[in-house]
Amino acid sequence: MKYRLIIAAAVVFVLTVSFSAAHLDQESPERRVHQHLTSRQPDAGCDCDGSELCTHLPLVIIDTAGTDIPGQPILDADNHEIGFTTTAQGEEMLSAKISVISAEDRNHHPSDQPDLESDMLIRIRGNSSRYFEKKSYLVRLTDEDGSYRNEEMMGMAPHYEWALHGPYLDKSLIRNYMWYNIAGEFMGYAPNVRFCEVILNGEYQGLYVMTETITNGEDCRINVSEPVENTNQTGYLLRLDRGSSTPIKNIQTFTNYSYRNMQKYNIQYPRSGDLTPELTAAIAQDFSDFEKSLYSYDYDTDDYGYYYDIDVQSFIDYFLINEFTTNYDAGWLSTYLYKDIGGKYKMVIWDFNSACDNYEQTTLEPHHFETQLTVLYYMLIKDEYFVERLIDRYRELREGVLSEAYLNQYIDDVVAYLGDAVERNFSVWGHTFETYRPLSPDSRNPADHEEAIEQIRDYIHERGDWMDEHIDILLQYCHESKVKKFNH
Template sequence: MKYRWIFLLAVTTVLVLSVAASGVEPERNRYHQHLEAADKPPCTDHDESVFCTHLPLMEITTDGPVPGPYLQETGAVSSNVWAVSNKIRNYEMVAASVRYFDSETENNHLSDQPAVEERAMFRIRGASSRSFDKKNYLIKFTEEDMTHSLDVSLSGMTGDDSWALHGPFLDKSLIRNYLCYNLAGEIMDYAPNARFCELFLNGEYMGLYLLTEKISYSENGRINFTATDPNLTVTSYILQVDRGAVDPRYAMETFGSNSYQTRTKLRAGQGHIEIVYPAKSLTQRQHDYIVSDFSRFEKAVFSFDYNHPDRGYRRYIDTQSFIDFFLINEFTLNYDAPGLSTYLYKDVSGRLKMCVWDFDAAFDYYRYSEVTTETFRIHNALWFKYLFKDKAFVDQVVDRYADLRKRFFNEDYLFQYIDDTVAYLGPAVQRNYEKWGYSFNPTYNGVDYDYLEPESRNVRSFEEAIQQIKDTITIRLEHMDNHLDRLYTLCHESMNKRYNHQTEAGGA
């Protein structure tokens, strides 16, 4: 028996090494709803007045009015709802009842027996999206006492108490987050899982939504690492980089911010790091440990010894994770990252990894100006500015891009993925735009809905929105094919003389 296990271990090792050597992306068992959901026959036992969908269906009934998106206004309100950025976000929650319908073989109706029926706390979530007519929401499932959290599994995703409901409004294609989360999920160790669904809120149809895992720890999945123990100082942790912590207990000032190397103090509204795990059980000792532990990475990457095999950054980070994060955000032109909507996580015995979040404005859908497809940006942000000083890091970026280009960064793969997703959504797209179709108009009821500047960038139909993504993909990949090697200028000796000289002098 002992020799049998030795043989099996040897075979497994050979297979793993063969996959690595071939450059073939390992299977990650990512669930793609549009490919794997069962086909459902049309209903014949009711008329058209009955709401009927092949997608999962969520019904939320709140105990009282949904709290408004803002606490108060601190300035004048513009007629352009996107421009209203000077409001204080409201995090007040309301108790609610949630019913979730998800038949595997038949269409879903509000009169069906729900797959899940639980109590929850509910509120509007998001930043700029709070100004949209179609809101994003946060659901936190609870026990009946409305105090203790309750882990709930939805559509096969990992059970947890916290879920995000993303309502595409700026993104007229409706698919940016779904496409990019699943693309990242095939490439990186973890990306949020997501399922399309349709939503009723307090009896009103709200359109197509993307039910999304919040980035958190679960012993059954999501970010899977060693659970925290409040009796210990050393802990696994998850960090968010965004506009700053609402609760000061979770705010962090690290070596990077205190030395003015990162955006935290240089650029208001971006680059602030906060602790999102541990949450309620976080102790002051653990807070201090996390700040110290993360600062060790920053001290290494900002130092003259940044690429030293023992004292450099590679001792502290999963380099592949940082490379994949860079490539997927550069490819999709998602330039909120890494100063906003960015997560990092670290197992107590592992190295720092990165996690993606929020592609609503990817593929050149930023509001104030066009994002040229013929540029690179993330290499100059936060820690990446220093990682790209290392030629070995740039070599890995270029090699990794070549591997991804064969499949996941391939037009044929991506266009088929997009077309199959649109086909899967089917009549849900029409229903969504029966509700929100006025957003294609330049103005409606005196409100400006042309969020993108200049005006010519705003699409006027769902079909045009899908084509805009495809056109951007084609141009972007052509640019990356031809110009990714420009990143080598960042690690050239002429750019890094003082670092290279100091390293050589220190080693003499």
């Protein structure tokens, strides 16, 4: 038994070392571009005559020839969502044109020669955000024959699919940009992001964030193996949320049919066109096998330990960034994990619009932890090794990218970078400080952009202080009195 333990430990060590090396190779933080530090600044100047919009940020021009973009929620008489609008031809996505003006050596104007011009398919994206007045969009670049077209976007690696996110609920405008980039500093893959301004059919729409969607790409994004022909082997990406409208993507796994998980997993990659019923079933079985071992009495043993199946560091980092920001959809909704052939599961962060005290309800106050209750963490948190590593990692991050000094400087730099783009955004959306106040009680809604930024700073201060003092309480979940029937 003792020797088996030593061998198991050696295997884990070798796997961890080789995995970390590969991981650094692909996703080294040095490759992370923080647009606000490296791109054209607001004071760079321009010699135009000021007769049209002039911005240091990239400019995205969308032309639908006046046709409405599909994807608006359709409600029945009782205000229940019964579907989404489509094109006149009944399609989910509309063919349209996109131009991007993003050259680094000059400011940008609508009449400038575009750096990227393409056909595209576009629809409104999101869940609750589909109801917002300021829409977010899913964009797929296409060639004239309709096939997908991979293009570099504002310096981000070439891909055909992008999310054009319009901060609206987040009146600071910086939550997703900031936390995706901070996550990208210490986790594996986190979606890359670039601020830009959008014009739709000639009308200025305000500030947006061009965002990589979480999917696979050639040497970019999650970067896993494509389906291997004539086998059921493939890298795959799963989403835990409300399920997909494409039936072949939806899977039933152990935690569903044992009623431990009331949400739904669906396959995000491979794409539906590459899925067969057999491949979908094989992915469901592979993930189900992992869940069964995670929820078994020997989940932490040298024969079946969860650490053979998951990248422990990735799960710890995901837990910490979502707890630090009390981003409590994480683990329930918009939750992504992926695995390459022969690899381990890794987590990917997504959506910080409600993070740092921006939920409507007041119940999500900063003095507690929640992620340990989610389906992926419920068992991990019973293991002392996991919890101790998590606490150590927290202390380490608080000396670096999660320190208050680093985060305050980050916020200062991002706000300075946005410059007068903030004012332009609120020239369209400024009314929301009065007309859209979803947070309760009402006093939590910021009166202006400055207050929205201060709210994040205050929250980081309060949350950081509390977690510094209380992170050790997570040890209660792995204490012998609580887990003796599981742990040996």
